[in-house]
Amino acid sequence: MKIRFPERGRSGRSVATVKNLEFAYEDEMLFKKANLSIERGEKIAIIGPNGCGKSTLLKLIMGLEKPIGGEVILGEHNVLPNYFEQNQAEALDLDKTVLETVVEVAEDWRIDDIKGLLGRCNFKADMLDRKVSLLSGGEKARLAFCKFMVKPSTLLVLDEPTNHLDIPSKEMLEEAIREYSGTIITVSHDRYFIKQIVNRVVEVKDGHLQDYIGDYNYYLEKNLEAREKELEREADLEEKAPKVKAKSKMSKAEKEARKKQKMQAFQAAKQKSKGVKNSKRWK
Secondary structure (H helix, E strand, O other): OOOOOOOOOOOOOOEEEEEEEEEOOOEEEEEEEEEEEEEEEEEEEEOOOOOOOHHHHHHHHHHHOOOEEEEEEEEOOOOOOEOOOOHHHHOOOOOOOOOHHHHOOOOOOOHHHHHHHHHHHOOHHHHHHEEEEHHHHHHHHHHHHHHHHOOEEOOEEOOOOOOOOHHHHHHHHHHHHEEEEOEEEOOOOOOOHHHHHHHHHEEEEEOEEEEEEEOOHHHHHOOHHHHHHHHHHHHHOOOOOOOOOOOOOHHHHHHHHHHHHHHHHHHHHHHHHHHHHHHHHOO
């Protein structure tokens, strides 16, 4: 069964505009005259360090937070957002059943298709009449995901959507996003997920929004600091991975040599980039 996000026509070309945005929590200034324009069909990842304001930006776009300066405006023509927030599971009605929770927002879905979606998220037939209050935390998260999947929209806003999802559910989400012709804005620490779905990256940095018109690999190519961190992360993952002989026969020394080669290649690229900049500066 192929799962797709239901779409409600097409939005106008302009989906959202962030203009001279200023926002602060208490004494901490998160955004300082930040600007961003989002157009129909873009699939955007919002990235940056913890606490920089990524989730806050999504809430500002959804109108759940108000700026102290500037403005955040959704497009005027047929912009219908569907928002998946980190604590989505906490908003479920505990008195409803699993099936009722999804049916109430599934406008154009047949009951058999809803059951099929729930089945793909590990809700067996004998669980469909179970009260939400009796579900585990992980089951509630998967149910909230199913509820999100069936709501019609032209704009998906996702805050850490792969948290608590198993691999089949993640793959289903990636497939549905690839088929979706509307606009997507997501915050995620899941770099693999981001690499699969986005065609634009926006980095929250020093209160501003740095725009990269390209996928996540393009962002890494243009951002040497981010590339260095990615190489270090990959090396750490290799060291922590289980030493299964069938998958890898590299010795510890070989792994260290590979890590060193990656870092040397990065440093060479970094020095080359500096040389190009300096040559331009003195022309």
